[in-house]
Amino acid sequence: MSNDKFISIEGIAKRYPNPAGGSTAVFEDLWLSMKRGEFSCVIGHSGCGKTTVLNILAGLDEPSEGAVIVDGQAIEGPSLDRAVIFQSHALLPWRTVMGNVAFAVSSKWRNWKAEQVREQAQKFIDLVGLTGSEHKRPSELSGGMKQRVGIARALSITPKMMLMDEPFSALDALTRGTLQDEVRRICLETGQTTFMITHDVDEAIYLADKIILMTNGPGAVLAEILENPLPKNRARIDIHRHPHYYGLRNHIIDFLVSRSKTFAQTVTGRDPRHVPVVRPALPEPAIINEPAA
Amino acid sequence: MANSLSIRAAVVSIALLLLFLGGWHIATRGTGPAANMSPEYARLMGATATQGKSAMPGPLDVGAKLWEHIKSPFYDKGPNDKGIGIQLGFSIARVLFGYVIAVAVAIPLGFLIGMSPLMSKALDPYIQILKPISPLAWMPLALYTIKDSNTSAIFVIFICALWPMLINTAFGVAAVRREWVNVARTLEVGTVRRAFTVILPAAAPTILTGMRISIGIAWLVIVAAEMLVGGTGIGYFVWNEWNNLSITNVIIAILVIGLVGMILDQILARFTRMVTFPE
Incomplete structure (x- = not known):
């Protein structure tokens, strides 16, 4: 198995029965592969089936057609190899921070002693910067802290890949920024393969190596895969000064505003197995208004 | 604040209890000895008839x-x-x-x-x-x-x-x-x-x-x-x-x-x- 196809989505479709008879396809014939250690971000409007794709990757949902292969094996149901960070953090409210992370650790290593489980959980609680809050319950934590616990829980089982379903959309802008920094740091440090869903263009630009553009559903397709032209060592503070930043950003916004709707009608001869890879470059200079002489 | 509310509630509860017990007591007490009854007849009839006492305790x-x-x-x-x-x-x-x-x-x-x-x-x-x-x-x-x-x-x-x-x-x-x-x-x-x-x-x-x-x-x-x-x-x-x-x-x-x-x-x-x- 090659590293180029660590994760391979092969022709998956999801259809729901129609009240009028027949069925509506949310998406059909979807092909996508990801490299090991790559951070991919899917961006698209609500209802295009992003979450369904993620749930299929997680094994929580089944495709109506096609298969997903991870590390050479077709996935069948959920697995400890693929950790999910839920949008709503999904912490168990009757357990403490330690209890929530330890629940995951002891699920992976069933014969570990309590001390071993605690040690492993502590390591990841420290990693997300929650040292000292181990014995708090989720109700005593802020939204950002809860999501940190969610991240610690996902990482603590050392998964082959992480799946994130709009993990920061319920947070305020400042907390979101801090957590994005943390996630970027952790992913770079651990070389984690990550698949994330987002609505937030800047989040995608900051975090992702590849940004996958998905058209509107029903019948959604992958329109383009954008390679992030920004350097790997980009920082939040000066990312918007990079010469390629606005070219990339404008490209994504243009897609979301207009092309995501018209893509299906305007583009013909599309090969779903080979989604075009695009590397947006410098924005074209444009004169907005001529100064009066 | 909550404390003073509990105290006031307790006062009202006790007042209601006293009111109830008082009303009960007045409603069931005797109305005094009935006049002109021969002692033998009175013994036969018991306190309910002679003292005007209610059968309710x-x-x-x-x-x-x-x-x-x-x-x-x-x-x-x-x-x-x-x-x-x-x-x-x-x-x-x-x-x-x-x-x-x-x-x-x-x-x-x-x-x-x-x-x-x-x-x-x-x-x-x-x-x-x-x-x-x-x-x-x-x-x-x-x-x-x-x-x-x-x-x-x-x-x-x-x-x-x-x-x-x-x-x-x-x-x-x-x-x-x-x-x-x-x-x-x-x-x-x-x-x-x-x-x-x-x-x-x-x-x-x-x-x-x-x-x-x-x-x-x-x-x-x-x-x-x-x-x-x-x-x-x-x-x-x-x-x-x-x-x-x-x-x-x-x-x-x-x-x-x-x-x-x-x-x-x-x-x-x-x-x-x-x-x-x-x-």
């Missing part, structure tokens, strides 16, 4: 009798004259016995119904038909088949305590947040471990609420059941004292039934608070 009579009961709650002078403590003990034992059996049946069955849509649909008609049956309607059938009045009373408690627990458990289990179940699924937690580590804690507040409703109903029903089966218990005590025309003892029994019911409810309320989690 006043608060002082009840208080005096209550003190007697409190002084010796556990005396036993044969089948028709036992202390109120003994009678309560019999009733509580029956309720707990029937209730524990009901818990043992309702919670596993509720889990099954809550976790399996098939069983939920299949058992629904039975539950819908059996639930509204008055537990006392089972009594003749229980007496005929079990042939033991004590066991029949326990059976009646079992059947009345079953439904609220069963329905609440099934509902609580079925309503566990999807995301918590998904967390367990992505961690490859097996069905049994999932039931104990995720579903049980998540559904516990709902289950305990059902158990609290059940203990209340069981305590309501035991009085009626014991009136029917007789022999021992606080329900039998009420009926026996009615046959003795001792309204004083009937009033005391009513008071005691209320107190015990409140204590049982408070115990379950405390358990419910223990398993409730803030979100």
Whole structure:
């Protein structure tokens, strides 16, 4: 198995029965592969089936057609190899921070002693910067802290890949920024393969190596895969000064505003197995208004 | 602020109690000796006719009798004259016995119904038909088949305590947040471990609420059941004292039934608070 196809989505479709008879396809014939250690971000409007794709990757949902292969094996149901960070953090409210992370650790290593489980959980609680809050319950934590616990829980089982379903959309802008920094740091440090869903263009630009553009559903397709032209060592503070930043950003916004709707009608001869890879470059200079002489 | 509210509430409660006792006392006191009655006739008629005394006991009579009961709650002078403590003990034992059996049946069955849509649909008609049956309607059938009045009373408690627990458990289990179940699924937690580590804690507040409703109903029903089966218990005590025309003892029994019911409810309320989690 090659590293180029660590994760391979092969022709998956999801259809729901129609009240009028027949069925509506949310998406059909979807092909996508990801490299090991790559951070991919899917961006698209609500209802295009992003979450369904993620749930299929997680094994929580089944495709109506096609298969997903991870590390050479077709996935069948959920697995400890693929950790999910839920949008709503999904912490168990009757357990403490330690209890929530330890629940995951002891699920992976069933014969570990309590001390071993605690040690492993502590390591990841420290990693997300929650040292000292181990014995708090989720109700005593802020939204950002809860999501940190969610991240610690996902990482603590050392998964082959992480799946994130709009993990920061319920947070305020400042907390979101801090957590994005943390996630970027952790992913770079651990070389984690990550698949994330987002609505937030800047989040995608900051975090992702590849940004996958998905058209509107029903019948959604992958329109383009954008390679992030920004350097790997980009920082939040000066990312918007990079010469390629606005070219990339404008490209994504243009897609979301207009092309995501018209893509299906305007583009013909599309090969779903080979989604075009695009590397947006410098924005074209444009004169907005001529100064009066 | 909250403190001053409790104090004011206590003052109002005590004032209402005094008002009630005062009204009761005035309504039942004698109107004074009736004039022109020969002593022999007066003796024959008793205080009700001669002193204008009401047949209803006043608060002082009840208080005096209550003190007697409190002084010796556990005396036993044969089948028709036992202390109120003994009678309560019999009733509580029956309720707990029937209730524990009901818990043992309702919670596993509720889990099954809550976790399996098939069983939920299949058992629904039975539950819908059996639930509204008055537990006392089972009594003749229980007496005929079990042939033991004590066991029949326990059976009646079992059947009345079953439904609220069963329905609440099934509902609580079925309503566990999807995301918590998904967390367990992505961690490859097996069905049994999932039931104990995720579903049980998540559904516990709902289950305990059902158990609290059940203990209340069981305590309501035991009085009626014991009136029917007789022999021992606080329900039998009420009926026996009615046959003795001792309204004083009937009033005391009513008071005691209320107190015990409140204590049982408070115990379950405390358990419910223990398993409730803030979100």
